[in-house]
Amino acid sequence: MYVSESIKRGFNAKQSMIRYMRKTGRTLSGRLIWMPSETDIIEEFWPDWPAIEGRLPHRTAGAIKAKARAIGFKKHVQFWQPDEKKRMVPPYKAGEPISDIVVILGDRSKRQIYGKASHLKIRRPRKPPKPTGMRIVDLIRQRAFDLGYTMAELDFWVGRKKYFVAPKKLDTWAISGALKILGGSIVAVWVN
Structure with a gap:
């Protein structure tokens, strides 16, 4: 009940x-x-x-x-054609601006291009680090870039958080640690 x-x-x-x-x-x-x-x-x-x-x-x-x-309505799915992939990959790998690649492909958006590149596992070339105005830090960052290291990796190795990613002032401990890791040294040059 x-x-x-x-x-x-x-x-x-x-x-x-x-x-x-x-x-x-x-x-x-x-x-x-x-x-x-x-x-x-x-x-x-x-x-x-x-x-x-x-x-x-x-x-x-x-x-x-x-x-x-x-x-029951679904959005229109636009499949990538093989010729579109062939036209996209070389300029993408070469590092051409995405706006130029959009023009080459015609009716594809930047988001679609980034998504397809991610799906194909292709990467754009890395950009060199921007100058900071601190010569020694710029030289260390450029050397790490040339050796294929990221600034985040360099920060991890020297025990700092985002120092080489975005340096604001000279940190002698981080600089000396980076010089040891990268195989460099400081040389004093006296100007008379």
Whole structure:
């Protein structure tokens, strides 16, 4: 008897919530319920986003996209063609600006190009470190770059946090440690 009473109360509560939502047009949390006329707009104007958003101004772009997915619409997937890959890889590896690669490929975005390069596991050449204005630090950073080390690795080896990544002042302990690791030394030159 106890189980059937609880089921009955649960059923009544559900019916009460449904009546409330039909009456107000909102869920219990206050969100608008999707009406059949709104889903008809999505079905009629799919995939013209500006037209859909213009006709549903009270809905966010994310809500419209979620409802479109729930209805069964999926965004258009544009597959990479083999000739596009062949045209993208050499300039990407050469370090040409991404804006130039976008022009070469035509209808691909920067994000798509970076994503494809990541998928193909190709990298752009590393950029040399920018000068800091501290000659000895610049020489150490350039030497580490020439040997293929990152500034983060150099910081780890000398026991500093982001000193060589973004140096702001001279740190003699970090500099002497880096010179030992990179096989260098300081030579004093006296100018008369």
